[in-house]
Amino acid sequence: MLHQACLASAFRTSLACTIVGLTTLFGPTPINDIIAFPALSYLTAILIIRDATLGETLRGCWLALCATIQSTVPAMLSFWCIGPAAKFFSEGTTVFAVALAAFVVVLPAESTTHLMAKRLALGQIVVLYVVAYVREEVRRELLMHPLRVAASTALGVLACVLAMLFPYPRLAYHQVKKNYRLLTNNTSKRLKLLMKAICEQKKDLALTSISHAKSLATSRNKLLQILTNHQNGMRWEIPPIKSFKSYHFNPEDQRLQDIDTTIKGMELALTSIISFPVSILNEDMKHGLNSLVKHVSLTIKQTTHNSHGASLTAPEHSEKNITNFLQSLQTIPTTQDLPFYFYLFCAKILQRISYAEASTSIQEKEENSIESQNWAKLLTSPKLMESMKCSLTLGLAVLLGLLYSKENGFWAAIPVAVTFCPGREATFRVANIKAQGTVLGTVYGALCCFVFEKFLSLRFMFLIPWLIFTTVLQQSKMYGAAGGMSAQIGAILILGRKNFGPPSEFAIARIIETFIGLTCSVLVHLLFMPKRASTCAKSELSFCLGTLVESINSLSLASKSDLEESHGKLKIQIMELKKFVVEAELEPCFWFLPFHGACYNKLMGSLSILDNTLQVGAYALKFLKHEFRRSEASWREHVSVLEGEIGYFKEHVSSKVKVFEQITRMKSFGFLEKELEKNSITCNCDIEMGRSAKSGICMFSSGLGHGDVAEEVIGSYLQCSRNVVDELYGGEGEKEVMSDVYLCLSALGFCLSILLRETMEIEEAIRELVQWENPSKGD
Template structure:
């Protein structure tokens, strides 16, 4: 388990991060306050909307680096160009005095549609542009004939510029917060995390009893959660690094990012966890024929070598990665690798986890080694590809006007949804209170999402965040009514507190940002009337805006997340069936002449995407209100997700094994054909069951299925599905003895393959050992695929029983009914 020291270090890191984020946000808001309250009169006249300056600060500076802020400068400029020009033209042609509540809402809706429609525009740019649209048109309508068609939009642009300037200064003072430094620090922590997990897995493998092994495994699982967070942090800061290259070229060394190499190491680490966690592995682990102590020494030596390579690659700051193994270590590493060589296949399936662990250990070692130096020609080609990739990324990040204005037909509905929700929010907000009408549209504008969200949860946390932020602002004004500087100082603890809110599961980014804005808009301004009255008006207007947003969301995405989760489960099972079907030792695919390993990897990537999408829908469905619907069976879906995730990893390990076997056995021989027949048998068992599960999950209700059968007068033969040859769920009839028999045949055929393909030469022993490990790893994967299929069967049964509580669930019978109805 994690030590007290580890927990203390993590807590300290979170505190420091929140303090730093809160300090810079408070500094940026203080700069805005100083400029808008104490700046030169000429500047204050231009910055007519300090509230939007604060909003701009919160949109850009929240947990930002200097790279984020520099990108925010460009995005704010791009958003201003998008909105100010058309706004000046509209106000000049129509005239602010002619606007009504309905025409103002229509103008806001049309302008919002134009902004939301392009696919390539960055989300921050869209939020700033939508906020500018609300301020420009609604306040133009409120001021009526006193609104100047040209200078009014320019004042909105000036207010945005002040917010952007404050963000840049806050990220530079007292020293710049660089994304490259954040990436380097997180990469170092990640390398330490990977090294520590490797040590724990080796320690568990070499443990003398189950208790010691379980303790190490538990600690490694805890570290794996931390590794996921570190990967997310690095990915989040990688985009910002690109914006720091130009002004900070002298820090070129910081841009060496080893995260891809570290991410490759995650795959064998997950395999090692599977091996040591396998129920059939008994401790202490014993070699079939060899010296146990020598094996452990070899594992520890290889572990130390891999850890040293990882740390050197992370700590290496020049552009030349570690390319060689130190001579002093070369001999010991070779000796360590030799201890892992074995020419004897496992005699029983209980030994497969042992060999799979050694396979993953060697895979980890090969992935940790640096790539060989490329030739100048190859380097030139890679540079050309890198430039093209960077240009493509720039296009996708709103750096090209041509791409940003490109319209995708899939964007029509989301753009119309954004337009309608913003237009309705402005309309009802103005009808309720003309003076404060823009506060109903502004929360909707600045919270535009790029993808589907949990509508009710997000609206709930936004409302709660707005209320608690507003209440804090009112209390601050009450306590420090005559001391404006102290009011700004009171923002610092609030920013720190909301930094924790943003990281919490309860509120998240949406609730945290709403809480920040709620307090800043009261504490950072003056001459807006009694704070309590303004607070009540703003809370009501925010409620109006959120209600309109919820209503439009329900109109355009009425399908519940739980329904989408079940549909995605069916798609995932279908993709899993295709993935399992592509497992083979045939060296070429007749359709596209690709290696079977390559086909398996491609299908595995598609499966991984579907599993990730399923996880997203499950997360949304868990926080979705039930109302009068059947409650979402979160526990069952979570179990299914765990099994599917394991199968994704197992299929990838199968691809690694198949690739090596393809390389070592280019010519098909009789023994290989026997192994292939064993693989086909496992594919048939797993594939048929997965197909059955897919068909069962596509049934919305058993009662509806029965009615359809009666309506069409269709009969079905359940007994036909019970025979071993036609049973669609073959894994249900497979007990431990039958599975043991299948795997024993596979091991026997693998032994014949080893004997029949003796490799001559100096490296023959090494290749033979790798052949043994690859065949053993493939056997472990097939055995584990069958076990996970059984777990999925139990989960599907539980899910169908949950949805049909009065029915007796028989998956084979349901599958037969589906076949009878649709075939």
């Protein structure tokens, strides 16, 4: 499927570039006079049509129009004011005009001006001002110059639309419909594999099913990305009629997040089971669990075909089996059985998720709130810095490019303009792959010109296989989108144009100018973002640990603390940490220590597990708070005892995580040993009672293994839970409520054990970082 989509994208890219080439190379003279910048037409086509659908192409047309208005209207006004006088056209005024126009274009927020529109506008700005300075014949018809730039852009847009319609339109509607079905099938398969794993007789067979389910989770993330990309394009194709609403996909839908969270919880529970087969799982439980999974899978599949969001009900015998199965849970399990009960709790959450109620207004509310805040946040420091960074980069690239070669000076700024990226990126790696792609494409074009010097048409036709190859190259990890696009542009600027001089001389000039532009981009990035990605990753790690402390302290049955709010904050910070880690792994170390990516990936894995576990724990806490408040007045006394057990646990874990946070805030990890001693991390604890003797910090690093610590601490919590539930729910008519409370308390106990385990993993990872920076400490 991926190779077919890649080849289809390559075909449409080649077709769009062929339309531009035939028009500019073999079109009538009046058209060629208007379309004076075929390179801009090619750039527009490549930017819009890459992996696009018809709806996204139409949106690209609108963005191209917005970009043209942003760039040409101010240029026409300035040209009209100054006139063709040569004294107003100099290197200084050209650089100033480019820098100022770039600053104005980049300043608006992304939700106000799309990134593609900014890239197109920046490319047009470079052509508008630099060409007006370089070419005297352009200054003779100065007011026609912006119109020629707009016409060249329009040709690229028209070529994209025609290429997208032939041989048949690639609709975003069909892509969303197909991939949404794949997504629902993916979720159903994961559930079936996890149900199969719990029933296996051998652990290696269970682990095989779990591994398969995790591979499907990776596929799910790719499907989600595809659906998110095509969602905006779908709105440009057809109006929101009834048949369209059935496939309206909202990636921010809370139900989708809840489903994925609970399935991950089931995976975690299965990997925590020590031995198979599960002793507590009898035939009746298997039958009930099978009915539960079938019901959830049926509901997920029917959602795809449910046009009006009607309620979906399961057969009566399925509901009866599910109810009887869950009501059979009438006791708090032992520590060894907690993973199985957590698995059941996640399954019950899936049962309770409402698939019928679609959250259609979430995205609109978010868009409206974002829209109202755009202008308020417009002049914030990060946005100004980003605009100044782009402005200075383009201005410096134009200046140095013109100093090296006045005739080809704008080629230094064009690559920087059309590949503009807000925020941080792996600058050195991106510059490297852009340079490599440019060299590959330029050399390929020069060789084709040398071989087919006398055959212009054949020379152009050899551009098609190169476009196909580079479109495939964009999907590779080695070059990616930036490298593949640079390779396309390098060949197009030689094979797709005429009257640009000897190809070999232009190829050398183009490579040098590109190198000048990329060098300017790297220098400005270092000037405005001097912090290395590894430093940012370390800072973000400390933020994650601080938020984790907040989440742990929110584990409470008595207080009104909001665990869901801190969970959402932690999720966002983990995503930011992942971005920094990816960038840090790609940046060169120079004279610094190499980035320990493996250790940071371990930390991210532990934080992700804790994030997912705490979210499931929030479901259990929410139900328990509601249920205990429905009981008699005596609940306060019993719940206070249970709250005390949870409080001791929170004190133990959060105290240690706080120390980790303080350590990661240091400039060097080399002070870890002193900090550990100062904060008495390994102080003596009363493991039997789950209480510390001094500061409430549990002795995870004592002679006892983690299993012994968890057994004692969680065992105390479970015994307290048994006592509380037995006294609160002793009546015969409360079996269903009792089973729910037992299940929730058991799930909460499993969450506590995972917190203990992953805190140990975090400690080991941080100690590994210390050893990495201070190898002599380990001697």
